[in-house]
Amino acid sequence: MSLPRVEVKRQMGRGDIDAVSALLDVAESVDGHRPLGEHQWLDLVQGGREGFAGLVAWEPGHDHPVAYAQVTRGPESWALEFVVDPHHRDRLAAIGAEVVGAALDVVASEGGGHVHMWVPKPTPVHDAIATDVGLQRGRELLQLRRPLPVDEAHRSGAEPLAVRAFVVGQDEETWLEVNNRAFRHHPEQGGWDVETIRNREKQPWFDPDGFLLHEQDGRLAGFCWTKVHKDVDPPLGEIYVIGTDPDFEGQGLGRRLVLAGLDWLAGEGLTVGMLYVDATNKAAVHLYENLGFTVDHVDRAYVGDIAARP
Ligand SMILES: CC(C)(COP(=O)(O)OP(=O)(O)OC[C@H]1O[C@@H](n2cnc3c(N)ncnc32)[C@H](O)[C@@H]1OP(=O)(O)O)[C@@H](O)C(=O)NCCC(=O)NCCS
Known part of the structure; x- marks a missing residue:
């Protein structure tokens, strides 16, 4: 199976925001929580500010994004979040590693730095994706x-x-x-x-x-x-x-x-x-x-x- 094509956007146009919002809505209805944190979601709907990159992953035969990742430069570190369309999660590990890897490439090309990738309700597959792209387990937030x-x-x-x-x-x-x-x-x-x-x-x-x-x-x-x-x-x-x-x-x-x-x-x-x-x-x-x-x-x-x- 081929890997998704990942588009890197520094500014999100109306069409991109709509396509990604639809993906976030589907994920939310399945997962029971919003895939992006509040800061990240505001960045997205406002089209992205300085230090923003939205990564939209597409696969042939699908007219909707199969995954989305977002990086935002904060004062001391980069925030990274990602979501894979629930209908494509039989390939969560591969699609996740691809889109997260592409997001880390953006960070590297922008001078590198410390990265935080928050995952709600993490599973062993998320642990595996992190290992694949060279990230380790960090802070835990309790709900x-x-x-x-x-x-x-x-x-x-x-x-x-x-x-x-x-x-x-x-x-x-x-x-x-x-x-x-x-x-x-x-x-x-x-x-x-x-x-x-x-x-x-x-x-x-x-x-x-x-x-x-x-x-x-x-x-x-x-x-x-x-x-x-x-x-x-x-x-x-x-x-x-x-x-x-x-x-x-x-x-x-x-x-x-x-x-x-x-x-x-x-x-x-x-x-x-x-x-x-x-x-x-x-x-x-x-x-x-x-x-x-x-x-x-x-x-x-x-x-x-x-x-x-x-
Ligand atoms: C968390 C916070 C709101 C507590 O406020 P506070 O006015 O000190 O709280 P209280 O005086 O009512 O104490 C609450 C309990 O915490 C305990 N506590 C206070 N400091 C503690 C510490 N360092 N370690 C363990 N327990 C501690 C108190 O003993 C008390 O327990 P008790 O009722 O069994 O005696 C305050 O420390 C704060 O603003 N922290 C920074 C912001 C923050 O972390 N907010 C919460 C984010 S989710």
Whole structure:
């Protein structure tokens, strides 16, 4: 069987975006999750910014792409994600290695660097693809869930926290400062700028009423930003970003902020709470397990250092 023909696009036109979006929709309906992370998906639908490459794989006899990979240059590393059409997954290993290999060639030709390839619900075939292209297993992200509303036993008598809704056009700078302090060691959530938050504000799911801020003496001490996923079954109420300013850590705020977020989600009618957490984030994993969250599945990063090649 021949290998797919891979087109490398630095900018995605309307036709490319439509073809790839159709592939992502089919994959999502089969896999139960979106194949591209949110940052990557926004890059795609906005046609790609600097450091972007979309790789579209075609096979003779098929009028739709059989696979798609995307690389985006971040401040310290490259993000790479890929998806193979569910109808072509009998050849997942071969098509995957081809499209991921082509994506790594782009990275090499652009000066090389550290690469993160995130795979939701990885299987041994994904391990094999990674090995084939010279990447190793890296970070693991846990998706945790718990039923809503939260029962009294898991509240451990915590008093509800005073929170207010985020105000668009007013709270961005203050929130960015606390977010970037809380996530100073985090590769994706730290180092956000005004453009990143304004981008989120434009998303259809964005609801400032579910973006909760807790202030003490006029200072932002912590926040819990929720995101409702209505189009999945069951609908999920996500604790999207939660953080306590480092000056306020260890005072029980994190726990009460999560509860405030979960209560808000339950009030919106959600019956399942969900969040992602780095498996190595001991403070956060401990906090969530204590609140009755359990692991639904794992997402894995495959990582490697790619040498520059002309
Ligand atoms: C995770 C975070 C929100 C916790 O906030 P906090 O205000 O310190 O939380 P709390 O004071 O309510 O403590 C929550 C629990 O974590 C525990 N904890 C705090 N730091 C810890 C650490 N370094 N290791 C292990 N447990 C820790 C506390 O002991 C407490 O457990 P307990 O209730 O059994 O005593 C905060 O550390 C933070 O903002 N981290 C950076 C951002 C982040 O990682 N967010 C989560 C991403 S999913």
